[in-house]
Amino acid sequence: MKNIQSTDHFLEVTRNNGAALVYFSHDQCNVCKVLKPKVQAMMDENFPLMPMFYCNTVEQPEVSAQNRIFAVPSVLVFFDGRETFRFSRNVGLSELKNAIERPYSLMF
Numbered sequence: 001m002k003n004i005q006s007t008d009h010f011l012e013v014t015r016n017n018g019a020a021l022v023y024f025s026h027d028q029c030n031v032c033k034v035l036k037p038k039v040q041a042m043m044d045e046n047f048p049l050m051p052m053f054y055c056n057t058v059e060q061p062e063v064s065a066q067n068r069i070f071a072v073p074s075v076l077v078f079f080d081g082r083e084t085f086r087f088s089r090n091v092g093l094s095e096l097k098n099a100i101e102r103p104y105s106l107m108f
Contacts, residue, residue, distance in 0.1 A: 001040055004055040010063045015081040018107050019050045021100075024067070024074040026058040032073040035091060039075065042093050047100060049108045079103045 004010050004022065013020055023039060025032030036054070043052050057064040057072055067076060070088075077085040077100060085099045 001036075001052045001054050004053050004060055004063055006060070007062050007066065010055065010060075010066075013051070013053055014078045014083075017051055017078070018080060019047075019104060020078045021047075021050060021052045022055055022067075022076045022078070023052065024055045024057055024064060024069045024076070025072040026056055028058075029072045031089075035073050038093060039091070039096070042097055046097055047104050050100070050104060079107065 001023070004013065010022070014022070021039075021043060023036060025036065027033075040052060043050060055063055057069055067083075072089075073091055074086065074088040075091055075096060076083055077096075084103060085096075087096055087099075
């Protein structure tokens with residue numbers, strides 16, 4: 001999982017990949033720490049061609065603000081440069097997987 005380094009990097013990631021998942025959180029969020037490796041494992045197993053990125057909301061407040069991130073963890077899924085799904089706080093892995101499956105299968 002690569003880190004988002006700036007607003008420009010975020011725009012590049014979401015526009016230049018047919019599909020991408022961005023995981024927003026920060027180091028003080030214990031729920032985020034537990035969920036992040038689970039989301040990574042689910043992505044690796046089910047969607048190996050879809051890149052996953054991490055955005056630290058404390059280190060990248062502008063990216064977080066532009067994406068209206070008010071709670072962590074937040075998972076944003078992009079297809080063709082557009083936010084397609086958003087999950088915040090209570091992110092269910094099966095719900096996330098089910099949401100990604102159809103558009104992913106059409107792209108890859």
